[in-house]
Amino acid sequence: MSETKIIDGKAVAAALKAEIRSKVARLQHSGPIPGLAVVLVGHDPASEIYVRSKIKQTTEVGLASIEHRLDSDVLQEDLLRLVEELNEDPAVHGILVQLPLPAHINSTEILLAIDPRKDVDGFHPINVGMIATQSGGIVPCTPLGSMKLIQSVRPDLAGLKAIIIGRSNIVGKPMAQLLLAQDCTVTLAHSKTRNLAEEIAASDIVVAAVGRPHCIRGEWIKPGAIVIDVGINRIVDEQGQRRIVGDVAFDEALGRAGAITPVPGGVGPMTIACLLSNTVDAFLRETCPD
Numbered sequence: 001m002s003e004t005k006i007i008d009g010k011a012v013a014a015a016l017k018a019e020i021r022s023k024v025a026r027l028q029h030s031g032p033i034p035g036l037a038v039v040l041v042g043h044d045p046a047s048e049i050y051v052r053s054k055i056k057q058t059t060e061v062g063l064a065s066i067e068h069r070l071d072s073d074v075l076q077e078d079l080l081r082l083v084e085e086l087n088e089d090p091a092v093h094g095i096l097v098q099l100p101l102p103a104h105i106n107s108t109e110i111l112l113a114i115d116p117r118k119d120v121d122g123f124h125p126i127n128v129g130m131i132a133t134q135s136g137g138i139v140p141c142t143p144l145g146s147m148k149l150i151q152s153v154r155p156d157l158a159g160l161k162a163i164i165i166g167r168s169n170i171v172g173k174p175m176a177q178l179l180l181a182q183d184c185t186v187t188l189a190h191s192k193t194r195n196l197a198e199e200i201a202a203s204d205i206v207v208a209a210v211g212r213p214h215c216i217r218g219e220w221i222k223p224g225a226i227v228i229d230v231g232i233n234r235i236v237d238e239q240g241q242r243r244i245v246g247d248v249a250f251d252e253a254l255g256r257a258g259a260i261t262p263v264p265g266g267v268g269p270m271t272i273a274c275l276l277s278n279t280v281d282a283f284l285r286e287t288c289p290d
Contacts, residue, residue, distance in 0.1 A: 002223070005259040007149050013269035016148070017061050020276050024062035027283075034283035035064035036094040036120065036276070037086050041079065041105070042072030047098050054096070057272050063279060066092060076105045080113050087115040093286060094120035094279035117286065120278040122174070131177050138278050143175040145270025146207060146228045147182075153226050153259045158183035163199055165189045165216065165247070166209035171230055175207050196220075208247035218252020227253055227260040230267050 027033050036058050040051045051067075058065040068082060079097075086092045095118045101107045111119075116126040122140035130137025150157065162184040166172040176188045187199055200206055200220040206227045208216045213233035221227060231247030246263030253260055261267055 002255065002258075004254045004257045005153065007153060007228075007259050007261045007266060009145075009149060009261055009266040009269045012149060012152050013145075013273040016270075016273045016277060017057070020063075020273075020280055021061045023280055028062065032091070032287075033062065033064055034093045034279050035066055035091045036096065036279045037066040037068065037089075037092045039068045039070065039079070039082065039086075039095070039097045041070045041074055041098070041101055044100065047100075051098055054272055054275065058276060058279075061276055063276060064091065072102050074102075074105075076109070079105060079110060083110060083113045087113075087118065092118065093283040094118055094275075096121055096275065118282060120275055120282055122278065123170070128169070128174070131174055134177075134181050138282065139178065139274075140170060140174045141271045141274040141278065142171050142230060142267060143178055144274040144278075146171075146175060146230060146267055147178045148274070149228055149261060149267065149270060150205060150226055157205070159185070160204040161185045161187070161202060162205035162207070163187040163189055163203040164207040164209065165193075165196070165200070166207075166211070166230070168209065171207075171209040175209070179205070179207075206248075210247045212247060213245050214247070214249040216248040218249045218254070218256055221248075221253050221256045223256050224258040225256075227257045228267060229261050229263050231263060232268065 024033055038051055038054055040047060055065050055067060086095050095114050097110055111123050114124060116124040119127055119138055122138040127137040131139055162179045164172050164175050167188050167190045172188060176186050179186045189196055189199055197220040201222050203222055204225055206225055209230035211231055213235050227248055229246035229248045233245050235243055235245055237243050244264050
């Protein structure tokens with residue numbers, strides 16, 4: 001069995017944030033700096049933790065952080081009014097409305113209201129279409145981070161066979177577009193896919209984004225493949241301990257995969273780093289369009 005490289009998402013994210021910090025420092029000498037507005041509705045504990053981390057990392061790289069906290073009973077029209085204000089605010093270059101939203105608010109309508117040029121999550125249909133047609137657009141943060149991790153192992157992916165397990169709009173579909181843009185042959189697998197183990201065994205790149213703990217077995221992995229585990233699953237193990245694990249049976253994949261991301265410490269740190277990078281890029285497109 002060959003040794004598997006553990007892809008250190010924390011280290012790759014730290015390097016990306018250092019680049020962002022350097023860019024922002026140069027921008028400070030000439031005028032305004034990029035601003036990221038985060039909107040949190042209600043008091044979901046997981047969202048609270050995630051937003052705190054985003055705000056902390058935003059300020060650490062020198063970006064302006066704008067925070068809006070709204071009660072869970074806020075009216076949809078009031079939230080839409082806030083989004084429109086942020087669209088018009090020249091100090092705001094990225095807008096992030098933290099999901100999930102309360103049940104009485106139509107999340108799709110809120111996300112559609114965000115100016116696509118400030119949609120640093122990359123969820124707006126205009127950005128989705130631009131990514132699909134390889135004509136620019138803002139890339140969703142988790143697929144973008146996953147791609148950076150893949151290319152930290154192997155920059156040139158042309159001709160490789162890639163499989164994504166999971167066809168969500170947030171990860172699976174945009175991930176397929178990014179891999180296609182790198183000249184991979186791409187399979188987008190899902191719950192109806194037949195012979196999944198065989199499809200995975202034939203793939204040089206495996207991106208697991210299912211949301212089911214250890215559903216991708218190590219014996220399915222092609223020897224030497226690059227494995228990106230997007231899954232974040234909270235389980236209670238045999239010792240009664242609460243743990244976070246991925247979609248891939250990590251221990252089984254060691255010695256077969258050429259490289260693999262751990263959970264936690266793999267894709268997760270890249271998501272926020274790419275959010276910050278998208279904000280800086282949105283700023284530069286607005287202020288330096290050429």
